[in-house]
Amino acid sequence: MAAPVFRPARREDVARIVELLADDPLGSGRERFEDPLPETYYAAFDRIEASDGNSLTVAELEGAVVGCLQMTFIPGLSNQGADLALIEGVRVDTALRSQGLGAQLIAHALEVARARGCQAVELFTHKSRTDAHRFYDRLGFEQSHVGYRIKP
Numbered sequence: 644m645a646a647p648v649f650r651p652a653r654r655e656d657v658a659r660i661v662e663l664l665a666d667d668p669l670g671s672g673r674e675r676f677e678d679p680l681p682e683t684y685y686a687a688f689d690r691i692e693a694s695d696g697n698s699l700t701v702a703e704l705e706g707a708v709v710g711c712l713q714m715t716f717i718p719g720l721s722n723q724g725a726d727l728a729l730i731e732g733v734r735v736d737t738a739l740r741s742q743g744l745g746a747q748l749i750a751h752a753l754e755v756a757r758a759r760g761c762q763a764v765e766l767f768t769h770k771s772r773t774d775a776h777r778f779y780d781r782l783g784f785e786q787s788h789v790g791y792r793i794k795p
Contacts, residue, residue, distance in 0.1 A: 645704055647744060649751040652699040652711065657688050659708040660701065663734040669769055670734075698755070702735070702748050710735040710748050716759055725762035728752070733766070733775075749782055 652660060658680050665674035675681050691697045691713070702710030712733040718726050730752055735745045756764045767790055768775040776786075 647709070647747055648703045649700055649748065650703060652688070652701045654685065654688055654692075656701055656708050656711075657684050660699070660711045660734075663708075663711055663736065664732060666734070666737055669771070700748070700752065700755075702744060702751075704739075704744075709739050710744055712748060712752055714752055714755065716756075716761065722762060726760055727763040727765060728756035728759070728761040730764060730766040733768075745778060746782060 658676075661674055661676050661680060661684055664670045665676040688699070691699050696716045696718075698714045698716075700712055700714070701708045710733075713731050715729045715731070716726060717729060730749070733745070733748065735748065753764060765788070766779065766784065768779065780786075
C-alpha cells in the first residue's frame, strides 16, 4: 500500500465521507447516502470548516478518499486548564481495513492534538463495536469513562 496523505476535508469530499460513515451496521441506519446527498451534510461541513474548534480530516490514497475522522478541540478549566481533543467519526474503507491505515490516521490525529497543545485525547465508540474496541486498545487507548447520551 502506498503512503496515505492526510489532509483537511474539502466540500467535494462530503459525499465520500458520508459513504464511509454509512458503510457499517450502525451508520447504515442513521446516514442517508443517496444522490443527491441531503443538503444537511453540506451545511454541517460548512459549520465544521468555519469553526476553529473542529477539524475534519481525510486519508487519501492515490487521489481517492479512503478514510476520515473528525476532531473537536475543547478548551477546559479542569486539569489546570488543560485543552483536550475529541475524536469521532473514524472510518476506513472496508477493503483497506487491517492494513495499518486506521492506525496511521489515529497517529496523525494525535500529532495534530499535540501540536495544538492538547493534554489528552478522548474518543467515543459505540459499545457494540467490539472490533473498534480492540483496535483502540492496541493503540494504547484506555477505557476510562462511561458515556451517556440523551436527545434534547
